[in-house]
Amino acid sequence: MTLDVRARKVVVxxxxxxxxxxxxxxxxxxxxxxGEPYMETHRIRSGQQTxxxxxxxxxxxxxIDPEKPADRSGLRRTTART
Numbered sequence: 001m002t003l004d005v006r007a008r009k010v011v012v013x014x015x016x017x018x019x020x021x022x023x024x025x026x027x028x029x030x031x032x033x034x035g036e037p038y039m040e041t042h043r044i045r046s047g048q049q050t051x052x053x054x055x056x057x058x059x060x061x062x063x064i065d066p067e068k069p070a071d072r073s074g075l076r077r078t079t080a081r082t
Contacts, residue, residue, distance in 0.1 A: 001031055001059050003051040007044050022046055030066035033059040039066075 009023035023046040031038040034057045042051055044064060051064075 001053050001055055001062055003029070003053075003062055003064070004048070005044065005051060005064060006048050007064070008046055027065050028067065029053065029062070029064050031055050031059045031062040032066075033057050033061075 007023055009021045009025070010018045011021050012018050023044060025044055026041045027044045028039055029042045029051060031053060033055070038053060038055050038059075040053070042064075
């Protein structure tokens with residue numbers, strides 16, 4: 001399975017001002033389908049990147065940091081495989 005990811009990190013100060021910060025974090029990647037999900041930590045950096053993982057069964061959806069709710073902008077963290 002190949003995931004095309006565009007990642008960014010935003011920090012919010014006490015006044016509510018958002019500032020983009022460099023991202024170089026270890027974040028869980030989840031791939032879901034039949035059977036046990038794939039949940040492993042991958043290094044995610046700011047910008048566009050491709051993550052490729054091998055799973056034993058056909059995946060139905062995948063995403064980064066899939067256990068957390070959507071961010072403040074409503075961005076989904078997982079997407080269905082089409």
